[in-house]
Amino acid sequence: xxxxxxxxANLCRCVIEGNEEDCRxxxxxxxxxxxxxxxxxxxGCSEGMRTVGEKFEKHEYYVPEVLISAxxxxxxxxxxxxxxxxxxxxxxxxxxxxVVEGDVHDIGKNLVKLMLETAGLKVLxxxxxxxxxxxxxxxxxxxxxxxxxxxxxxxxxxxxETVVKELEKQKLRDAVKIIIGGAPTTTGYxxxxxxxxxxxxxxxxxxxxxxFISELK
Amino acid sequence: xxxxxxxxAALRLEEPxxxxxxxxxQGFWALGAGNLxxxxxxxxxxxxxxxxxxxxxxxxxDGIEILWDxxxxxxxxxCKVKIPEKGNPVTVERVVKASEDIDRLxxxxxxxxxxxxxxxxxxxxxxxxIGGSHFTYITLALPFTLAGExxxxxxxxxxxxxxxxxxxxxxxFSTEVLLAYLEFSADMGFEAIFWCDPTASADLISPKQFxxxxxPYIEQVVKKTKERGxxxxxxxxxxxxxxxxxxYEAMPHLMSVDMKVxxxxxxxIIGDKITILGNVDTTTLFQKSIDETSKAAVExxxxxxxRGFILGAGCDIPVGxxxxxxxxxxxxPSKGGIFYG
Numbered sequence: 336x337x338x339x340x341x342x343x344a345n346l347c348r349c350v351i352e353g354n355e356e357d358c359r360x361x362x363x364x365x366x367x368x369x370x371x372x373x374x375x376x377x378x379g380c381s382e383g384m385r386t387v388g389e390k391f392e393k394h395e396y397y398v399p400e401v402l403i404s405a406x407x408x409x410x411x412x413x414x415x416x417x418x419x420x421x422x423x424x425x426x427x428x429x430x431x432x433x434v435v436e437g438d439v440h441d442i443g444k445n446l447v448k449l450m451l452e453t454a455g456l457k458v459l460x461x462x463x464x465x466x467x468x469x470x471x472x473x474x475x476x477x478x479x480x481x482x483x484x485x486x487x488x489x490x491x492x493x494x495x496e497t498v499v500k501e502l503e504k505q506k507l508r509d510a511v512k513i514i515i516g517g518a519p520t521t522t523g524y525x526x527x528x529x530x531x532x533x534x535x536x537x538x539x540x541x542x543x544x545x546x547f548i549s550e551l552k
Numbered sequence: 553x554x555x556x557x558x559x560x561a562a563l564r565l566e567e568p569x570x571x572x573x574x575x576x577x578q579g580f581w582a583l584g585a586g587n588l589x590x591x592x593x594x595x596x597x598x599x600x601x602x603x604x605x606x607x608x609x610x611x612x613x614d615g616i617e618i619l620w621d622x623x624x625x626x627x628x629x630x631c632k633v634k635i636p637e638k639g640n641p642v643t644v645e646r647v648v649k650a651s652e653d654i655d656r657l658x659x660x661x662x663x664x665x666x667x668x669x670x671x672x673x674x675x676x677x678x679x680x681x682i683g684g685s686h687f688t689y690i691t692l693a694l695p696f697t698l699a700g701e702x703x704x705x706x707x708x709x710x711x712x713x714x715x716x717x718x719x720x721x722x723x724x725f726s727t728e729v730l731l732a733y734l735e736f737s738a739d740m741g742f743e744a745i746f747w748c749d750p751t752a753s754a755d756l757i758s759p760k761q762f763x764x765x766x767x768p769y770i771e772q773v774v775k776k777t778k779e780r781g782x783x784x785x786x787x788x789x790x791x792x793x794x795x796x797x798x799x800y801e802a803m804p805h806l807m808s809v810d811m812k813v814x815x816x817x818x819x820x821i822i823g824d825k826i827t828i829l830g831n832v833d834t835t836t837l838f839q840k841s842i843d844e845t846s847k848a849a850v851e852x853x854x855x856x857x858x859r860g861f862i863l864g865a866g867c868d869i870p871v872g873x874x875x876x877x878x879x880x881x882x883x884x885p886s887k888g889g890i891f892y893g
Contacts (some may be wrong), residue, residue, distance in 0.1 A: 353713065397758040399709040406710065439634070439642045442706050442756075466881075489838055489870035490639035519870065521835055 336368045343370070344378040350383025350437045351390075353403030355410045362414035372418035377455070380408045380415075384453040388538050393503060398442065405449050428548035429479040431511075433461030433470060435494035440487035443517055446537040447483060456481075456548075470498050474507050478550050483540060484530070486517045495520075496528040503529075512547035516540060555614035563783065563805055563827050565860035571853050571885035572614035574864045576746060576787065576814050576829055577691060578878075579620020581869040582607040584638040590636045594621060594667045597674035604678055608686075615862070618678035619690035621671040622748060625729050626693075626701045629657065639871045648703040651718050657702075659728050662736050670840035672740055675723040679742065689744035689785065692733055695769035698726035700751040702746050708751075712761055719765060723746050727769045731776055744783035746808070747773055754790030754812075771802045785829070791869060796821040811866030815856035828856055831866035837877050838870040845877040849884035 337345075341496040342365045349358035358380075362456050365375040387404045390396040396404075430451055434444050446478065448458050459477055460471055474482060482502070486492045502508045515525050516534035525533035534540035553561070553569045561568040575581075576782050583593050586603035593600035608616060623641055627633050632645035648654055662668050693701070699722040700708045711719040737745060752766035770786065777784035786794065786804045791812035799807055799822055808829040809818050818828050836848045852863055863885055869878060 388852065394758075397761065398756045399761065400758075402710050403713045437636060439576045439644060442709075445706065488639055489834075489872060490636065519835065519838070521839075523839065 337364055339368070339374075342368060343375065343382075345462070346375060346379030347383035347386070350380050350404050350408050350411070351386050352433055353400060353407050354405045355362065358407040359410040359414055362411035365415065366418055369527045371420075372415040373420065375415050376412060376419070380411050381453045384408055384449070386460075388450055388453075392536070392538055393454035398446075400444060401449075408449075408453075428481065429457045429459065429477055429542065430481040430483055430544055431459045431461065431470060431473045431477060431479045432477075432483040432485075434463035434485045434487070434517075435491055435498065436464055436466050437494060438486050438488055438491035439463045441485070441489065442515075443537070444483075444485040445484070447516065447534070450537045450541045451483075451544060454545065455543075456544060460467050467494065467497050467501050469503050471505055471507065474502065474511055475505070478510075478512060480551050481544050482511050482513045483534075483544075484513065484515045486515075486520065489519045490515075492519050492524070499529050512551070514540060514543050555612075555686045556684070559615045559862065561835075562862050563572065565704060565825075567859040567879055571858050572687075572862050573612075573882045573885065574615035574687070574829060574862050575613055575617055575869055576785075576864045577617055577620065577868040578607065578611075578613065579604065579617045579691070580639055581871050581873060581878075583620075583645060584871040585875060589637050590639065590641065591637075593674070594624075594635070595670050597677060599827055600670075600674040601677040601681070601887050604674075605681065608682065610875055611882055613686070613882060615687035615689065616678075616682070617691050617746065618688045618742075619671050619675040619692075621667065622691040622693050623701065624665070624668045624671055625660075625698055625726075625733060627667050628660040628662065629662075629702060631702065631727065640868075643701045643704075646702060646704045646707075648722060651715065654722050654725065655826075657725050658727075659732055662732055668733075668736075672736065675742065676740060683743070689746050689783070690737060690742050691746045691748060692730060694747045694749040694752070694766070694773060694786075695723045695726040695730055696766040697749050697751040698730060699723045702726065705751055709756070712757070712765055716764075718777055723765060723769055727772055730773060733841075734773070734776055734780060738780035738782060742782065744760075744785060744805075746785040746787060747777070747804075748787045750789045751813065752788055753810075754788070754792045754795060756790070759794045759798075763798060767798055767802065774802045774804050787867070793817060793821075806862070808864065809866070815861075819856055819861070823856075823860055827860045827862060829862040829864050830856070832864070832881050834865050834867050834870050834873075837865055837873045837881065840877070842876050842880045845880040846884050846887075850879045852888075853885055 345361045513530040514532045522533040532543040558568040558572040774784040784804045785806040788810040806827040811833040
């Protein structure tokens, strides 16, 4: 049997290398060796994903590398999840996330989702081309602290403003913080439409979410 | 100097009477400004051409895009696409869901594809009307980007790492399709093709991946374009500074750079042999004031210099960008005396 330290280090390494097959094997090894599943995910896989995020910021990694790391991470989580003791998987907050109506570009949104989950946040992923009402309903039902809106086109960007307005109309605006992101967006646009934060990249989305959640508490 | 001569001088790396202005991609913006639904522009070449001519009345570009439906090949290959009222069409269903689907792909008969025929007819009308006085060009996707549309960009990015031979096979097929478009364009007598590779953006893939998966196919396409006697232009999104040196290997006539690239640096790296086009920030064009737009355009000329340089937006002119801002960009080089003083 491998030691806990060895297992965690290998899970971390396999995620960084994007080695799906070995990542799954080490997750199985964790189960066999009675390593706590939650710990294997947070101190093994998520640790690796954090490094991936850093490498992406430093232009050592690009989108293809991040995506295969995510596949490796998912493979391990799939093995470990059934063994997780539920009460330990407490989340620090909930984010409703989606690409606004008319826009189907979702790579950026998917990276954000990955990073948020890695940071221990619950993400309600509404997908792409999401109608305004769906954002509003989802906020109502989930009591999420954060709404993350993504748009990749100047033509769909105005739908972010519509979501903000609709949340105001439904008296939900004060209950949530709104973060926007995507290629055509800017901090100026964020202010203009009355959103709370502009995420220039996936890791900023995480920092902003964590900051807003601690403020709301 | 006519607008056309001005652009041609810049393409010979000379200094024209003033810096020429090319959009470089005004097609969808012009449709939006003229309230012509995109879908209609793909089937009514006369209306499509008129929407562009109306814009040219107000905005005196020296060179203009006469075919903007650069993703028509995606439709011709049978992907399900969504055509919005305004802006670029989006691919919603991919034809390559698994490796074996690549082998089933066939180069479509372009002369039997209605949307392509209509696009080419609009381009023919535009060239006939303004091609004597203005430099005209058509826009098409490059093989890497087309492959991404056929496979889905996210899957395609994973393929680069996990199934590189599949990725190459698909890009190679995409090259064949685009070379068929080149043949058609050459037969139509078009002057230049603006080949675009937004998915090979420096924000998405590494310089190493660019060299392996995008550059070899760019080289092929550029070489064939030149062989057929057309000008070959390139546009790649993102901060392509690390990739610029490699562009030498493809040797297009013109390289259009995104706003993230420093024009001065681009000129230093490849400007001695390749004309540079760029790169007024599209967000400025979309949201900022006329004055700020003017300043941004003047700044571009200042850093690129007047020789072998064409002024334009850093990417697509955003749909909805105010006409006055586009005019401000176009007029910036003529106001030389005031601004450069």
